[in-house]
Amino acid sequence: MARGYLVAGNWKMNGSAASNAALLEGLVRGVSECPAIDVLVCPPSVYLDSARRHLSASPIALGGQNLSDQPQQGAFTGEIDASMLRDVGCGYVLVGHSERRTLYGEDDACVARKYLQAQAGGLIPVLCIGETLAERESEQTEAVLARQLDAVIAAAGVRSFINAVIAYEPVWAIGTGRTASVEQAQAAHAFIRGVIAKNDVKISNSVRLLYGGSVKADNAASLFSCEDVDGGLIGGASLKAPEFLAICAAAQVLAAAQDA
Numbered sequence: 350m351a352r353g354y355l356v357a358g359n360w361k362m363n364g365s366a367a368s369n370a371a372l373l374e375g376l377v378r379g380v381s382e383c384p385a386i387d388v389l390v391c392p393p394s395v396y397l398d399s400a401r402r403h404l405s406a407s408p409i410a411l412g413g414q415n416l417s418d419q420p421q422q423g424a425f426t427g428e429i430d431a432s433m434l435r436d437v438g439c440g441y442v443l444v445g446h447s448e449r450r451t452l453y454g455e456d457d458a459c460v461a462r463k464y465l466q467a468q469a470g471g472l473i474p475v476l477c478i479g480e481t482l483a484e485r486e487s488e489q490t491e492a493v494l495a496r497q498l499d500a501v502i503a504a505a506g507v508r509s510f511i512n513a514v515i516a517y518e519p520v521w522a523i524g525t526g527r528t529a530s531v532e533q534a535q536a537a538h539a540f541i542r543g544v545i546a547k548n549d550v551k552i553s554n555s556v557r558l559l560y561g562g563s564v565k566a567d568n569a570a571s572l573f574s575c576e577d578v579d580g581g582l583i584g585g586a587s588l589k590a591p592e593f594l595a596i597c598a599a600a601q602v603l604a605a606a607q608d609a
């Protein structure tokens with residue numbers, strides 16, 4: 350099944366008005382070379398509105414990095430809800446990034462609430478899952494991935510994956526320069542698809558699965574060539590236009606070959 354490629358940049362807590370403008374200008378210029386793929390950028394929330402203006406004439410989609418788990422607006426100091434993200438031009442939002450899970454105490458139940466709020470507010474959640482190094486070394490990878498997925502399936506139902514993206518991000522590969530091997534990435538992605546297939550085969554075949562964790566221009570093509578890898582969620586390498594565009598170009602080549 351042709352799922353198409355999505356290349357997403359998670360800028361994390363980086364940038365300034367000036368550096369963002371330069372980065373987005375570079376991306377807008379370069380992305381015209383990649384018409385066969387979808388491209389998404391997730392800047393820090395305070396810059397979303399200005400990013401929207403930079404992207405207005407571009408196919409690049411905009412996403413938030415996080416959202417509130419509350420079902421209504423109100424007295425939640427510091428929080429941002431799905432309707433606000435929509436208001437400033439977002440179509441997507443990251444949910445359950447490992448940095449949110451480990452540094453900010455988001456457990457599976459919290460991630461599931463955020464996922465529900467994202468979809469209720471009309472956003473496509475990019476559900477991030479992945480194991481730590483200790484979990485991989487103790488052969489818990491599949492159990493962790495199943496637990497993280499099942500929490501969302503229990504809360505939102507498998508049909509929710511019609512309007513969601515899943516990002517497999519092994520925690521040990523994030524920002525470490527240590528990428529999962531092609532075999533490790535494919536095995537994890539096939540396992541994730543299998544968990545969804547236990548609930549609904551058709552949806553498992555259509556949901557986009559991104560790989561994240563030290564994706565760079567020089568390893569993107571091999572990772573994206575895996576049967577069950579439909580693109581990437583890029584951290585550090587999304588902060589420089591040439592590097593991010595080179596990753597997009599790797600996906601573009603594969604997407605164009607699929608379409609041919």
Ligand code: 13P
Nearest residue numbers: 359523524562563584585
């Ligand atoms: P790096 O690409 O910097 O390893 O980060 C991956 C990531 O966490 C994207 O969400």
